[in-house]
Amino acid sequence: MTDGQRAAHPTGLRERKKRRTRDALLHAAFDLFTTQGYEKTTVDEIVDAVEVSQRTFFRYFASKEEAAFAIQEAMESYFLAQLRRRPADEAPFDAMRNAVLCAWNSIGEVIEEIATVELHLRMYRMIESTPSLLAAHLRRCSDLENQIALLIAGREGLDVDEDPRPRVAVAAFSGVMRVTGQLWGRGRDGDVDSLRVLTEAYLDQLGPALAGNWRTGTGPV
Amino acid sequence: MTDGQRAAHPTGLRERKKRRTRDALLHAAFDLFTTQGYEKTTVDEIVDAVEVSQRTFFRYFASKEEAAFAIQEAMESYFLAQLRRRPADEAPFDAMRNAVLCAWNSIGEVIEEIATVELHLRMYRMIESTPSLLAAHLRRCSDLENQIALLIAGREGLDVDEDPRPRVAVAAFSGVMRVTGQLWGRGRDGDVDSLRVLTEAYLDQLGPALAGNWRTGTGPV
DNA sequence: TTGTCAACTGTCAGAGGCTGACACTAATCT
DNA sequence: AGATTAGTGTCAGCCTCTGACAGTTGACAA
Incomplete structure (x- = not known):
């Protein structure tokens, strides 16, 4: 697989150099962000660590912010890829559910391409x-929601502007995703498996949570 | 009622002056934001219109952003007030549902205290x-979600960190709220009633949207 | 190999958001 | 009326981000 990835960036010296500066900037940024905090880190500090000009930083990243979301970016597009792969006969909510669970199964390898799982956890806590x-994170999630809604509507042959259900279902789904993400960030289990377990448990609570009376029947957790 | 409101800001000359500058800044900001756009409006332009120093602007508002959310601010705290007023025997989801519907019934008057409904629509579109x-808007919503979750958990005598249902239910609920908000902003019906109708219709879609198969039974809209 | 082209980078200058320090004015309290 | 305190203006400066222009270096062909 490492070979497969290398094949993805095979090109000449110029491109390799570019990739190297980008990686260097990213790692310097991650390092400074997680040690001193995002706000207290200036772009000047980052470029000093890599020994490039500030102008160069802003040619790689549209903003200081953008650099902070490199890992999230990778995870999101991986989830979308999984969702596109779901069989057409799955019901919408099941497709979303199974896509996350599949994605979370191998998300570790996706992260390792850029950083480490441990670093990702620290970055995630910093973002939150x-x-x-x-x-910025929430806006990105909102963009993602939109893409998911379009995808789901496509599967069902619906128009998102005509039928409310795609957007409503996606809204409920990603609401839960955010809650689990927060919980994972706050917990002490930093591994990716615990994220998967949490996600599964919470998605299963959607039905009961919307049911009328919480004081009867379904017990907590 | 107008008297009741005046009684809310009764104090001396100093406080009245303060309120006047604040209002003036707000109105100048709204005006410039909606005519030329938020990004293209500089703080200097706003303070020039009111003839105060830039420093003064930043004493009233922590950021240019904050000035843009004055109306939202009022609406959100009004909704929270309605939610707190719901009878204790209502089920969680019903309480939230009824609170919005009640709030949207009289939200017009809340808005008129600061601006006009029409201006609010223009500001809302600009924000989106x-x-x-x-x-920034999404982060504010997220704060609000948190407050709602605590409130709901309190009603049911639960701990939000122990039982997932409060956060999950609130996440689903406010996901739907956002969708309706977006739809209202995009539509041509600028009145507040249409917002109420939309909200009611979409909240009723939550159950069906999560149900297994969309190709049978419940038809769209 | 060499020359041309295109891509990447650095430098400089500047706009715009935002903050701290300090002095000044005017409302409030005694 | 005088002391106190809140609100304001001025100034100086940091930081993010952008445009313009020039220098450098890899790519590619003759």
Whole structure:
């Protein structure tokens, strides 16, 4: 597989150099962000560590923010790929559910291409606890939601502007995803398996949570 | 009622002056934002229109952003007030549902205290279409979600960290709220009633949307 | 090999958001 | 009326981000 990945960036010296600076910038940024915090890290510090000009940084990343979301970016597109792969006869909600669970099974390898799982956890906590990054994160999730809704509507042959169900189902689904993400970030289990377990458990709570009376029947957790 | 509101800001000359500058800044900001757009409006333009220093603007508002959310702010706290007022025997989801519907019934008057419904619609559209504002908006929604979850958990005597259902239910609920908000912003019906109708219809779709197979039974819309 | 082209980078200058320090004015309290 | 305190203006500066222009270096063909 390592070979397969290398084959994905095979080209000449120029491209390799480019990739190297990008990686260097990313790692310097991750390092500084997680040690001193996002706000307290200036772009100047990052470029000093890599010894390039500030202008170069902004040619690789549209903003300081963008650099902070490299890992998330990879995870999101991996999930989307899994969702596109679901068999057409699965019901919408099941397709979404199975896509995350599949994605979370092998997400570790996706992360390792850029950083480490442990670093990702630290970055994730930083995003959740830095107001401006949290805001950006939520906007990214919202974009993702939109793509999912279009995809689901496509599977069912529906128009998202005509039928409310795609958007409504996706909204409920990704609401739960966010909650599990938060919980994972706050917990002490940093491994990827615990994220999968959490996701499964919480998705199964959607039905009961919307049911009328919580004081009877279905017990908690 | 107008008297009741005046009684809410009764104090001396100093406070009245303060309120006047704040209102003036807000109105100048709304005006410029909706005519030329948020990004293209500089803080200097706003303060020039009111004839105060830039420093003064930043004493009233922590950021240019904050000024853009004054109306949203009022609406959100009004909804929370309605939710707190719901009878204790209502089921969680019903309480949320009824709280919004009640709030949307009289939200017009809340808005009129600051601006007009029409201006609010223009501001809302601007927020949704300006990436940085959309991000901020979503973060605010996320804060609100958190408050709702605590409130609901309190009603049911639960701990949000122990039982997943409060957060899950709130996540699903506010996911739907966002979808309706977006739809209202895109539609041509600018009145507040249409928002109420939309909300009711979409909340009723939550159950069907999560049900297994969309190709049978429940027809669209 | 060499020359041309295109891509990548650095430098410089500047706009715009935002903050701290300090002095000044005007409302409030005694 | 005088002391106190809140609100404001000015100034100086940091940081993110952008445009313009020039220098450098890999790619590619003659």
